[in-house]
Amino acid sequence: MDAVMPQECETAQAALGPRCDQTPQWAQLRAYFERQGRQLDLREAFASDPQRFAHFSQQAPEVFADLSKNLWDRGSERLLLDMARACGLQRHRDALLTGQAVNITEQRAALHTLLRRPRGLALPGDEPWVAGALKEVHQTLDAMLAFAESVRADAQITDIVNIGIGGSDLGPQMAVVALEPYRVLGKRFHFVSNIDGHELDRVLRNVRPEHTLFIVASKTFTTLETMTNARSARAWFDAQGGQDVARHFVALTSNVAAARDWGVTTTFGFADWVGGRYSLWSSIGLSIAIAIGDAGFRALLAGAHAMDEYFRTAPLEHNLPVRLALLDVWYRNFHGFGSRCIAPYHANLRRLPAHLQQLEMESNGKRVDHHGRALPYATSPALWGEPGSNGQHAFFQLLHQGPDVLPLEFVAVREGMHALAGHHQMLLANALAQARALMQGRHSDCGHRHFPGNRPSTFLLLDALTPASLGALVALQEHRVFCSGSLWGINSFDQWGVELGKQMALDLLPRLQSGDVAGLDASTAGLLQRMR
Ligand SMILES: O=P(O)(O)OC[C@H]1O[C@H](O)[C@H](O)[C@@H](O)[C@@H]1O
Numbered sequence: 001m002d003a004v005m006p007q008e009c010e011t012a013q014a015a016l017g018p019r020c021d022q023t024p025q026w027a028q029l030r031a032y033f034e035r036q037g038r039q040l041d042l043r044e045a046f047a048s049d050p051q052r053f054a055h056f057s058q059q060a061p062e063v064f065a066d067l068s069k070n071l072w073d074r075g076s077e078r079l080l081l082d083m084a085r086a087c088g089l090q091r092h093r094d095a096l097l098t099g100q101a102v103n104i105t106e107q108r109a110a111l112h113t114l115l116r117r118p119r120g121l122a123l124p125g126d127e128p129w130v131a132g133a134l135k136e137v138h139q140t141l142d143a144m145l146a147f148a149e150s151v152r153a154d155a156q157i158t159d160i161v162n163i164g165i166g167g168s169d170l171g172p173q174m175a176v177v178a179l180e181p182y183r184v185l186g187k188r189f190h191f192v193s194n195i196d197g198h199e200l201d202r203v204l205r206n207v208r209p210e211h212t213l214f215i216v217a218s219k220t221f222t223t224l225e226t227m228t229n230a231r232s233a234r235a236w237f238d239a240q241g242g243q244d245v246a247r248h249f250v251a252l253t254s255n256v257a258a259a260r261d262w263g264v265t266t267t268f269g270f271a272d273w274v275g276g277r278y279s280l281w282s283s284i285g286l287s288i289a290i291a292i293g294d295a296g297f298r299a300l301l302a303g304a305h306a307m308d309e310y311f312r313t314a315p316l317e318h319n320l321p322v323r324l325a326l327l328d329v330w331y332r333n334f335h336g337f338g339s340r341c342i343a344p345y346h347a348n349l350r351r352l353p354a355h356l357q358q359l360e361m362e363s364n365g366k367r368v369d370h371h372g373r374a375l376p377y378a379t380s381p382a383l384w385g386e387p388g389s390n391g392q393h394a395f396f397q398l399l400h401q402g403p404d405v406l407p408l409e410f411v412a413v414r415e416g417m418h419a420l421a422g423h424h425q426m427l428l429a430n431a432l433a434q435a436r437a438l439m440q441g442r443h444s445d446c447g448h449r450h451f452p453g454n455r456p457s458t459f460l461l462l463d464a465l466t467p468a469s470l471g472a473l474v475a476l477q478e479h480r481v482f483c484s485g486s487l488w489g490i491n492s493f494d495q496w497g498v499e500l501g502k503q504m505a506l507d508l509l510p511r512l513q514s515g516d517v518a519g520l521d522a523s524t525a526g527l528l529q530r531m532r
Pocket of ligand 1: 217218221223498
């Protein structure tokens, strides 16, 4: 595919620097890794550098981060920083934040940070259209929050059903679950995403039309799963004698015309420069706004904005999203680690791994650079995880004693928000113990009792899980993903990889009825015949 590129594949290149492997630092990093990176021992590193924790830990808005238990040292960090500078990371960051068309395959900006920018705030270098777009953002936000407040005050509405998938589901769901203690009383929240009717059916069996608000959340308003679920919800509503569709169905979309055609009169829009996985800050966040109200939603945005400003202004060497991304590149391309485990030590963050999976893997699961050329190195790790302490009793065995090294990312919260004695301290002690045990290990002459140790982890610590700290935490992860994608020279803002399967599903659907297997491979044909 490298030799002759069809014209429609040509993408205008944003003002970017060289790809990471085209910088002089790439070869230096390779040599450094062979010389002293590969065999770095964390226990020795701490013993020989009393300042290691101070150097590799830092406070960012709302998030304290300890990166010291990772398999790197000041030398590798310095080279990685130099590489980032040589790649033009700062320029690319500024292009992102000021509305340049960084999503070059779709020729548009990725300006989710505008959704959390305070009214009227201009950044140096803003594209000319940005000031107008910010006005519209605030108009929609005000209208969406006023609507959310009216729903909160409406005692008749007891159930909110968000119908959406991918970014129109994961972010809102993660936040509504995370902010449970801040939620309005007397309302239940349901998230229906799967095309599998079992999911919608379970919800419909537990709600009444007159007490339910259905939110149809879809940027494109064409997604098969969402439109199918929305149609079924609407049919159920009518069949149950539901009255006043306008009051019980609302749409969140950038395709407002399609939503109107579908029959929804209340719609809240957002622009096409908001990617699905970055859309929880837009009207897609309506379920969050109903849950935590105007003040709560604005605090969520403010927390994210604080992280945006910090990302924009902090020097690279103290810039947490940048440092996390440097580590991600170091791990993926030099150590060769293929995955990252997310371990939120907070039950309310149980949907965080799912949200981060889409954020990281849909953004950076790419194999070509900005010119469509195949990359000679790996990109996004596979993300996975479960809340601690549950994970300890399931897969931590592999983390401690398996033959592979899998970096772990702890997310812990200093203050609990319940009155049950002792639990929160035990939870924190477990998080600390796991990070320490993974690093320290424990020698035994008896093979199965031996813990090799030297297993890396990052530790993120919030003071409390609030709308603001959640906003900052998620924005931190967004920027980290942007930075690693930037170094890898890929477009983190498209997702062409999800298209092929969608098209094939449309082809196979009628074949399941007709039994026509012409042109199919033998396996698909055989399975299809069994399914009929
Ligand atoms: O919001 P929608 O247009 O319905 O899209 C929902 C989701 O489906 C797509 O296939 C993409 O993979 C996701 O990035 C997107 O968030």
